[in-house]
Amino acid sequence: MPSGEQIFNAAIEQQLGGNLGEAERLYKIFLADHPERDDAHFGYGLLCLGDGRKEDAVRNFERALFLSPGNVDYWANLATANFSMGRIADAQYAHLRALRIEPGNTEIKKLREDFAARPHMFGEGGIQSAHAPARQVYMSAAVDLLKDTAAPLRILEIGSYMGASLQTWADAAERLYGAETEILCIDPWGDTGAAQYRDKVCGALESQVAYEIFRHNAKLAAARPNISVTGMRATSREALPFLGELRFQLIYVDGGHFYDDALFDITECHRLLAPGGIMCGDDLELQAHQCDYDFLQANKAADFIAGDDGTEFHPGVTLAVAEFFGKVSAFNGFWAMRKLEGGAYAAVDFKNARGLLPVHWPGNLQRLARDQIAENQSLDTLVA
Ligand SMILES: C[S@@+](CC[C@H](N)C(=O)[O-])C[C@H]1O[C@@H](n2cnc3c(N)ncnc32)[C@H](O)[C@@H]1O
Known part of the structure; x- marks a missing residue:
């Protein structure tokens, strides 16, 4: 019969060897007999973090800290787990606690600065907007088409x-426009309407994690340089009537996907858009002429359904866009x-436009965007 310490050591060995299932089994056995061992809670927390179970990681790091509140490594890892879940204030607090214990700890200071400077792209359901990498490039290309607009460039995002x-708009405004740009973001951020989305998005909105991440990114x-951002926490029906007509040069419609909401947004945005400006939006995987009209109506x-041939699309957006514009220019689901x-x-x-690779995204998604753009041959220059 192995001793408790042997079981703990074996758990670490299995963990280091990548046998996470066996390591977890051993941690559980050890911790059942030794709940007072902060180092085992911490090791188990690291295992969970490496395995993507961030909530479990936080729970284990917190237990370790309950037993040993002066341990800087525990605070640092708690910060990392919290940040990865979008709990930015909790991550900041954990770094603060670590630095109170060791004010001169340069590693923690660097981590804190890295987190503060890093756009947060990892939502609860994976990387935000990762389902359609090329769309970000086309969004930036829309800004490029407006590069001769007199400042300020006013962008509205629903x-x-x-x-x-927002990161994509800001990046494009800075690098392709280069003058004063005002970006207005409208979203109720979970106050209402979250239930129309699938589980993870709904959860992120209702738990306020989405809003916390938005504020960090904003x-x-x-x-x-030259960018200002204003968030208006409201539905578009509440917010748009307050805005003056012809005010914006670029409007991006990416709010409610139901037909009524999408048509309301497009109609109101027509009032708000200056001549020469661009109205664009997300989620147009299929246009109405590619669908059965009765199916669309029904x-x-x-929010999101699979058509007869399995193609997934947003019928409310498809119908609203078609009713207002007819056929539109569309690029991998981005319309403009x-x-x-x-x-x-x-x-x-976009044949004469430059587009930006979304550099705030991981390399694999940037490569995917690059491949899609190359395949479409619809852009003049792709800027890395
Ligand atoms: C698909 S997400 C937007 C994704 C975001 N544009 C991006 O690419 O990162 C849809 C957002 O629209 C918001 N929303 C839903 N209904 C809305 C409405 N009526 N007015 C404004 N925003 C709405 C939701 O709260 C949600 O945050």
Whole structure:
């Protein structure tokens, strides 16, 4: 019969060898007999963190800290686990506690600075907007088409969620426009409407994690030269009527996906968009002419469905876009139209535009975006 210490050592050995299932079994046996061992709670927490079980990691690090509140490593790892879940204030607090214990700890100071400077792209359901990497490039290309607009460039975004698209607007405004830019973000951030989304998005909105991450990202976006960001916490129905007509040069519609909401947004945004400006949006995987109209009508109050051939799309967005514009210019689910003098709309063409790779994204997604753009051949230059 192995002693308790042998079991603990074997757990560490299995963990280091990558046998997480066996390591976990051994940690549990050891901790059942030795709940007072902070080092075992900590080791188990590291295992959970490495395995992507962040909530469990936090629980174990907190237990370790309950038993040994002066341990700087425990605080540092608690900060990392919290940050990875978007609990930014909790992560800051954990770093603060670590630095109170060791004010001169340069590693913790560096971690704290890294977290503060890093856009947060990891939502509860994976990387924000990762389902469609090329769309971010086209969004930046829309800014490039407006590069000769007199400052300030005013951008309106309906539906900001955690601020991934905001990063794209800010990056494009800084690098492709280069003058004063005001970005207004409208979203109720879980106060209402969260239930229309699937589990993880709904959970992130209702728990306020999405809003916490948005605020972190908004702060970073607004720290760029010439960029200012305003968040308006409201639905578009509440907020848009307050805004003056023809005020914006770029409007991005990415809020409610139901037909009524999408059509309301597009119609109101037409009032708000200046001639020469671009209205664009997300979630147009299929256009109405590619669908059965009765099927669209029957499903227009759904968020997201699979069509007959298995293609997944947003029927409410498809129908609303078609009713307002007819056929639009669309690029991997991103649609865009330019408003002309007199109020009619023309298709948007990116053949002479530059687009940016979303550098705030991990390398594999940037590569995917690059491949999609190369395949489409719809852009002049892709800037890394
Ligand atoms: C798909 S997410 C937006 C993703 C974000 N644009 C991005 O790319 O990172 C949709 C967002 O729209 C917001 N939303 C839903 N209904 C809305 C409404 N009526 N007005 C404004 N925002 C709304 C939700 O709270 C959610 O945060």
